[in-house]
Amino acid sequence: MTAVAWTSGNSLELLENGEAFFPAVFDAIRAAQRSVVLETFIIFEDAVGRELQRAAIEAAQRGVRVDITVDGYGSADLTAEFIDAMTSAGVAFHVFDPRPKRLGMRTNLFRRLHRKIVVIDDALAFVGGINFSADHLADYGPTAKQDYAVSIRGPLVEHIARFEAQILQPVRPRFSWRGLRRKRAPAADEPGDSAAALVVRDNDRHKNDIETHYRIGLRAAQREIFIANAYFFPGYRFLRDLRNAAKRGVRVHLILQGEPDMPFARFVATMLYDYLLSGGVHIYEYCERPLHGKVATMDGVWSTVGSSNLDPLSLALNLEANVLINDREFSSILQQRLEALIENHCQLMRRQTAPRRKIQRVLVGVFVFHFLRRFPSWAGWLPARKPELRSVPAPMDEQAGEQP
Template structure:
């Protein structure tokens, strides 16, 4: 378990510095701040000693990388891929269907999965807006699954050609031996055959819960069936605790979640708002064994549009470790929301109830009718960066 950038970044940079053969990274956000520059430094050093590096970033989440930052990476041999590339003027227009995963695999032997991007706002010294978040470092057979998935994502996203097939063949590596007693499952959401895998695993765990459920999620606005499962669990005697943003990074996040408060509180769900700083985590524990950590929020974007990845862990020690961290948040950094704290009018509650029943109960099935597009990557060779510093991608690189 790795909490916040203080624990996550040193492990990532240390592991990349020790890499011998290969580094795979996917991230939604890569900023050219002190964290991004440190990542750049260790990737450059690894590439120069012959390590093969594939770095995939989202064009919407990482729109402002300079020519120098990019060209120095590609010049050193880093294969830089941009998800859904667009000209600078339009990079922040397409908000939907983003590559939101945060994954790392080193030498096919060690993987990192979670919600932490490469930006200084995941460090406490960033100030009051520093984010609270989590990631997992994993060894064992699950790493092979994530390694295969990341290579396949590159192959599926880039144009097919004979040269491409030879350059981006999925390498076959020996499966690492079991590294401990935990069972783990890698799950993802895409716009193809795995549109609801993460949500389904959450709902199965909630339905099987017997004692306790704690969900900490930054952006919470799931479908009606998810909310109904939470209420049913509470009504059969399960302690159901929900940790949400009390100091949101976007005001609409708290407004949307608050629309659900009456419905959940009446069903026996306990709601806590984390008030120390923005909550960015996407984690949960159920009973004494089940836990999940990943990139997927429980909102329309993550559950129906974005590309996401979580790891499910069945292990008492890990469950206890994450449970203790979440309990500490509830005890020391959260405000518990009670029914008397909700002051909106009865008329507004009736409007909201109508919305919840007649609209939200149909979500996320209606999201499938929205336009979808296949993942598209642009590989950026050194020649794709214009020498005049205009920060534009060569047409050939994005076709």
């Protein structure tokens, strides 16, 4: 683990679901004066994706430098027409690990770019778990996702902008972080008083950073822990820290999927119920709609919001980004939102109501547990080229045989 760089003087706002997130991001893009950097796992060609496309095109046409990066697996179904409309207007569009389909199937499943980050003018940033798709809006229907993001102003934005500049360096060699050439404003002019840090997970120097900081929080908690996570299947040490916290008197509240978008996600999570419930952990299944959030708060002071699930893919393979927050006001707001979920939309799991431990289920559970816990290591043995970031050329560049 590499130590994270904590910053003070930040202003943070919790954004719940697409109803809060999308207007904030689109308004920021429309107000951008110099640069827009957007990185996401999924963009769909639905109402949300088309609004993002329009905002990006308008920004590029007025001279704003716009960089959009998507994952080659998560956004594999974007049409050439959708992308060309942006690149023709001057939007730089990049794809992480693009690969053609084989027999109609996507093959680039592992080591995904799962981060969701937006940076506007090196002054405003958004980090969270919300993709640019209409299924993050309540009017999508019963399968609309419950999720969270955070908007950030203050010194942390400079760290996020620098991180994104490094990511884009291979495809935009002249891309520079404007904040490096700009003097910092005096402390008195900082927009807020929150301490926060960016923590990432990659397959190089930061393989365990997000999980490690979660575990630091679990071990330090003294009163109360709230974790809401869509895909929950962490390692034994994480589970042991949860149980140990509960055994020393900390009230541990774990909110998981009760109406999952992928039924297998709930099945594997239930493999862990007996172990956690027997240790005093309170487990709630969110039954209103699919839970897609990846948030936590501890003792009403420490919080995290980001893209990382607590499962083998996020903790051992994918590229992820979370914001760590040390702020009583923000953490109190997040805790209140999670308490409202528990109160109004969750079912408490009890040992007598948890899935019964039939012998077939136990045998399957043992297999699933050990397979998933070893899966990241096995996947690392598979032959694989290093994932690349590739820019999509504008139609005119393609015809002229030029590179962007």
